[in-house]
Amino acid sequence: MVSANPSRSGRGGDASQNDFETLKRLIHGKLVDKLDLSRLGDLEGDTLRREIRLVVEHLCDTENPLLNRAERERLIEEVLDETFGFGPLEILLKEEGIADIMINGPKHVFIEKNGRIQRSPVTFRDNDHLMQVLDRIVSKVGRRVDETQPMCDARLPDGSRVNAIIPPLALDGPSLTIRRFGSNPLTLEDLLRFGAFTPEMVMLLEGASKARLNILVSGGTGSGKTTLLNTLSSFIAPDHRVITIEDAAELQLQQEHVLRLETRPPNIEGKGQVSATDLVKNALRMRPDRIIIGECRGPEALDMLQAMNTGHEGSLTTIHANTPRDAVSRLETMISMGGIELPLRALRHQFASAVDLIIQANRLQGGPRKVTHITEVVGMEGDAVIMQDIFLFIQDGIDEDGKAYGHFESTGVRPSFMDRLEQAGVRLPSNLFSQRTLGY
Incomplete structure (x- = not known):
């Protein structure tokens, strides 16, 4: 029996905390010795946790009956977390x-x-x-x-x-x-409430998704790219076959017909690796309506552009970049990293033909996340990719809490893809693109 009573000084002193940890390790060790794995294998998760809890409670009372109620409950929960979960995490x-x-x-x-x-x-x-x-x-x-x-x-x-x-x-x-990605992902309504974008911007994004425009979500680390991708996917028709490709599966799509693919690292012998490029090539043989790549990091960017250009309209992907213009440069660099030697003009033409819309997400000072650009890729002029901003977020300053604030604007530009939206049955208000400041 452990004689120390950690309840007398809570978490305050190091000695008391050490006694608590010693007691926890002792009880956890005795729990492992007592477990009948052959019998427990037939129990479901919640039932199993209840059964083990009874054993832990008995061990607590046996090893240190002087624990107060709060310390006893804490000890039980931490032992259960060590047994079933991720410990202190x-x-x-x-x-x-x-x-x-x-x-x-x-x-x-x-x-x-x-x-x-x-x-x-x-x-x-x-x-x-x-x-x-x-x-x-x-x-x-x-x-x-x-x-x-x-x-x-x-x-x-x-x-x-x-x-x-x-x-x-x-x-x-x-x-x-x-x-963190919660078990209940942020919804469109949540993002509107947080001011990530405005209803007018959502109307355009919904129409673009329904009209099967190819969309690139660009942004820095922690800017909300994956959340935006999940939101955009909510506009995909339920009868479309969607294939997702990720390094670590984290997309939470709500459609029924979703096939999730995940890359695989090499084994201990350095063999067996399956890259995103391999999965994109395989996905093209799986009769997809849309392909979603969680993040373009390397040569798979070219395969994604080719897929967008060859009948898989409405595909989505994300990329690390600070502005829509930077996103083009990043794609060029990633494709070059794969050892594919394409003339710069041909590569940019491939991009301009494949991508219709760039959504730029940024995390501003103090933490707020905003869609700062919705930009149309118009085409090529000479060797340059021509783009035009449709909606913008303009930062006005920093408030007393250190958070950036600003306003959204419609630039007054009417997208050239409006015919495609109308052919898909999408009707947007006639004044949606008039130049003005937008509220949210």
């Missing part, structure tokens, strides 16, 4: 409003909440404890992280994106970066 994953979790070794955990980064009191015992949690995360999606492959992309059951890097590359211990 579970506390942060259950907390509403956390956008990112950044773990810089076992003792330095930071979160982003309400647009601000702050340190969390949550810690791990040591590097081994953090590695156990990390192994549990990556093994659930058939991946691994070890000295031979010290970097890894994975995902949590709710779709949240996980990137991990471990020693010897990470000098201060295993490091995890988790981009």
Whole structure:
């Protein structure tokens, strides 16, 4: 029996916290010894947790009957989290409003909440404890992280994106970066309420999706590209066959007829890798109505453009870029990285023929995320891709809380693809594109 009583000083003193951790490890070890895996295998998740909880409660009462109610409940929950979940991470994953979790070794955990980064009191015992949690995360999606492959992309059951890097590359211990995607993705109404765009902009995006325009979502890290992609996909007709291609599956499409594909890293022998380029080529043989690439990162960009040009209208993808013009340059660079030597003019012509609309998402100072440009790709003039802005967000300043604010504008430009929208049965108000400031 552990004689220390952590309840007397809560989390305040180091000695008390050490006693608590010692007791927790002891109970967790005895729980593992008591588990009858052959019998538990027949139980469902909730039933199994209830059964194990009874065992943990009995062990708590046996090992330290002096625990007060709050400490006893905390101990039980943490042992259950160690057994079924992701240990100390579970506390942060259950907390509403956390956008990112950044773990810089076992003792330095930071979160982003309400647009601000702050340190969390949550810690791990040591590097081994953090590695156990990390192994549990990556093994659930058939991946691994070890000295031979010290970097890894994975995902949590709710779709949240996980990137991990471990020693010897990470000098201060295993490091995890988790981009949260809740089990209930943000809806169109949520984004309108947050002021990410205006109803007028939504009308255009809905019409463009229904008319099967090819759309490129551009933006920096954390700007909301994946959320925008999910929102745009809600406009896709339910009878369309959609194929998604991602490095780590995180899109949460609402359609019934969705086939999700995920890349695969090489095995321990350096073989068996399946790249996004391989999946795009295979997807073209699977009778897709639309192809959605979670993010273009490399040579698959050319395959995506060719797919858009060869009968797979209405396809969507995202790219890391700060402006619509930068997005063109980024695509050119990525295609060149694949060793494909195309004349610059031919490559730009391919882009101009394939992409109809660029949606630029940016994360402004203080955290607000806005659609700052909706830009039409008009065509080519000489060696240059011609684009025109339809809607813009203009930043007016920074408020007293350090957050950027501004307003949306319609530039007065009427898109050249309006005939395609009308042929698809999309009717937009005649004054939608008149030059003015938009409210939201």
